[in-house]
Amino acid sequence: MDASDMQEDLVEVLITEEQIQTRLAELAKEVWEHYEGEDLLLVGVLKGAVMVMADFMRHLPGSAPMDWMAVSSYGSGTKSSGVVRILKDLDADITDKHVLIVEDIIDSGLTLSWIRANLESRSPASVEILTLLRKPDAAKVEIDTRWTGFDIANEFVVGYGLDYAEGYRNLRDVATLAPHVYS
Numbered sequence: 001m002d003a004s005d006m007q008e009d010l011v012e013v014l015i016t017e018e019q020i021q022t023r024l025a026e027l028a029k030e031v032w033e034h035y036e037g038e039d040l041l042l043v044g045v046l047k048g049a050v051m052v053m054a055d056f057m058r059h060l061p062g063s064a065p066m067d068w069m070a071v072s073s074y075g076s077g078t079k080s081s082g083v084v085r086i087l088k089d090l091d092a093d094i095t096d097k098h099v100l101i102v103e104d105i106i107d108s109g110l111t112l113s114w115i116r117a118n119l120e121s122r123s124p125a126s127v128e129i130l131t132l133l134r135k136p137d138a139a140k141v142e143i144d145t146r147w148t149g150f151d152i153a154n155e156f157v158v159g160y161g162l163d164y165a166e167g168y169r170n171l172r173d174v175a176t177l178a179p180h181v182y183s
Contacts, residue, residue, distance in 0.1 A: 001170045003159075009168075010158075010175040015150055017172040020132065020160060021055065023149045027130060028059035031100065031147060035064075039125070041097045045115065046070035046088065047169070048104035051161035052132045056102060067092045073111040084114040094124045103131040104161045108140040116143075133157070133174065156182065 003013050044053040046068050053066060070088035099119055106112055112129065119127050130147040137154040152174075158164050159171030164182055 001172065003171060003173050003175055006168075006171070009178055009181050011178050013173045013175045014152060014155075014157060015133075015160075015174040017160075020149070020174070021059075024052070024056050024132070025059045027147050027149060028056055029061070031130065032061050035098055035100075038098045039096070040064050040100060041092060041094060042066040042100050042102055043090065043094075043119070044068050044102045045104070045112075048161045048163065049102050051169075052104050053102045056130070065092070069115065071111060071115060084111055086118075094119065094122050096123065096125050099124045099127045101127065101129045103129065105133040105135070105157070106131045106143055106145065107135050107138045109143040110140055112143055113141045132160070133162075 003010055042053065042057065042064050044050065044066060047070070057064070057066065067090045068088060069086065069090055072085045072087055073083060101112070101115065101119070103112060106129075112131075116127055116129065128146040129143065131145055132149040134145060134148045134151050135154045136151055155176045156164070157174050158168035158177045159174045161169050162174065163169045164177055168177070
């Protein structure tokens with residue numbers, strides 16, 4: 001779905017599909033070089049990271065397995081609650097593996113901080129983070145992010161997997177959602 005299909009619901013397109021693909025290709029090259037010859041497992045965080053994971057993997061010059069976690073900390077609101085529940089845990093044992101968490105967005109950092117600590121408790125060789133988007137001004141905890149696609153302002157964004165009440169995920173770009181939609 002294109003931004004033009006829902007102009008009344010959006011304020012502004014922040015990052016285009018083309019910009020996203022270019023940046024993911026750059027990140028895939030960096031990640032591949034960093035982990036060359038290592039036992040790497042990509043861990044996506046459902047549901048938002050589906051688009052990022054799929055396109056990021058397509059840009060990798062080789063094969064890497066993936067697994068998924070589903071956690072909840074938002075509900076249908078626009079801000080993280082900070083209370084994390086695992087809805088779907090990993091299928092793979094991550095002992096001695098290099099784990100790369102692939103995220104769509106880091107907002108407050110509360111959820112991702114919890115996920116990272118949870119995964120580090122399972123004896124991996126390492127845990128690193130790749131995120132498409134990061135909101136530095138929204139951070140409530142420090143998150144060491146190895147790879148970041150774009151830093152953005154502290155605005156509510158949708159598209160490219162990011163949702164509001166399960167809508168707008170299929171928008172090809174990342175855009176700010178108009179306040180009349182969620183207020």
